Amino acid sequence: MVGTSGGELPVLSNTYTNHQICIVGFYAREDLGGGIPRYTISTLRNIRRLHPDIRLVFVEFGNNPNNVTMRWLKRVSYTLKVASIKAEVYHAVTGALALPLLLARKRPIVVTIHDLFPLYPDLYKASKVELELMRKVLHASDMLIATAEYWKRDLVKYFKISEDKVVVIPVGVDHEKFKPIKVYKDTNKKVVLYVGALTWEKGLDLLLQAFKYVVKKVPNAYLYVGGKGPLDQYFRGLAIRLGIARHVRFLGFIPEDKLPYYYSSADVFCYPSRTAFGLMLLEAMACGIPVVAVDRFQVREYVGDAGILVSPNDIVELAKALVKVLTNNNLREELSMKAFKRARRFDWRTTAKLTLDAYVKLKPMLMLY
Numbered sequence: 001m002v003g004t005s006g007g008e009l010p011v012l013s014n015t016y017t018n019h020q021i022c023i024v025g026f027y028a029r030e031d032l033g034g035g036i037p038r039y040t041i042s043t044l045r046n047i048r049r050l051h052p053d054i055r056l057v058f059v060e061f062g063n064n065p066n067n068v069t070m071r072w073l074k075r076v077s078y079t080l081k082v083a084s085i086k087a088e089v090y091h092a093v094t095g096a097l098a099l100p101l102l103l104a105r106k107r108p109i110v111v112t113i114h115d116l117f118p119l120y121p122d123l124y125k126a127s128k129v130e131l132e133l134m135r136k137v138l139h140a141s142d143m144l145i146a147t148a149e150y151w152k153r154d155l156v157k158y159f160k161i162s163e164d165k166v167v168v169i170p171v172g173v174d175h176e177k178f179k180p181i182k183v184y185k186d187t188n189k190k191v192v193l194y195v196g197a198l199t200w201e202k203g204l205d206l207l208l209q210a211f212k213y214v215v216k217k218v219p220n221a222y223l224y225v226g227g228k229g230p231l232d233q234y235f236r237g238l239a240i241r242l243g244i245a246r247h248v249r250f251l252g253f254i255p256e257d258k259l260p261y262y263y264s265s266a267d268v269f270c271y272p273s274r275t276a277f278g279l280m281l282l283e284a285m286a287c288g289i290p291v292v293a294v295d296r297f298q299v300r301e302y303v304g305d306a307g308i309l310v311s312p313n314d315i316v317e318l319a320k321a322l323v324k325v326l327t328n329n330n331l332r333e334e335l336s337m338k339a340f341k342r343a344r345r346f347d348w349r350t351t352a353k354l355t356l357d358a359y360v361k362l363k364p365m366l367m368l369y
Helices: 035-050 068-083 098-103 128-140 149-159 204-217 232-241 256-265 279-286 299-303 315-327 329-343 348-362
Strands: 020-025 055-060 089-092 109-113 143-146 166-168 190-195 221-226 248-252 268-271 291-294 308-310
Touching: 020 035, 020 068, 020 098, 035 055, 035 279, 035 348, 055 068, 068 098, 089 098, 089 348, 098 109, 098 128, 109 128, 109 348, 128 149, 143 149, 143 348, 149 166, 166 348, 190 204, 190 256, 190 279, 190 315, 204 221, 204 232, 204 315, 221 256, 232 248, 256 279, 268 279, 268 315, 279 291, 279 299, 279 329, 291 299, 291 315, 299 308, 308 315, 315 329
Parallel strands: 020 055, 020 089, 089 109, 109 143, 143 166, 190 221, 190 268, 221 248, 268 291, 291 308
Antiparallel strands: none
């Protein structure tokens, strides 16, 4: 069972042992769709499947309040909550969530690093206080899990973290859920699919601008947009201003159990994010769908040569890549096979196994295997 916000701390096991792990994370429910919550729930589930005897206590942090004062008050309240928990290992799924553990003087602490955007001022304008706080959290933690070699290099280079302190554990994909399925396809349409938050960071504006050129070359091309976010109305208006509204369909939020159908219905999946890698890329690849993505941060580590990677903010290059895939059947088939094969390298069971190995490295007495 995964606890709900504000509820009592759940124990994800039927057997009590001395090998207790405390994991602090955000909402861990599939219907919310966010990458870090899905990382949390997938890791929790697969740790339990691998080692059902271990007792996992999950502290659900919930949403971060927009008000800075309320945010800090919430962290204080969670410090009091985790202070009462005795565990062999404490794991925060983000750096910010490590603060309550550090304030409660818990040890040893594992922190997952999904990104380091405060180092990139074009994406995030971090204050000196934020950067210093980040530095202290990183150095005070006992082990860091980086989801890509890219972020490990940044940790070592910019924060002077010892390489031995950082273990790289890629995220995964549920291959039982995300796999090629037979669906009806309208042969009169060429479908480009986007799934993600409707925010500036995810680059949907770039895709919409590129799609204006795509429909000139491929008149039967259609863009399906799955997701929700604060810029929903802005992007709908942008499609109208670009003169492509009849070629764009906004699907709203797509529940996780419906995603395989939409992936398999598409001719190409596009992820134009200005920020980092998204789980949707792996999911689309696992469904055997060709992918076009922006080549930034860790995307290349996951996609490799199984998709077409384009330069950041290059609308023309993005448009050309989409046209190339939509108009070349042989290329689509080749990329489809490559994507499916590449995605097999990543699965949540492996993520969970490597995470358990990290715990044992810190606490050999856990003896999980």
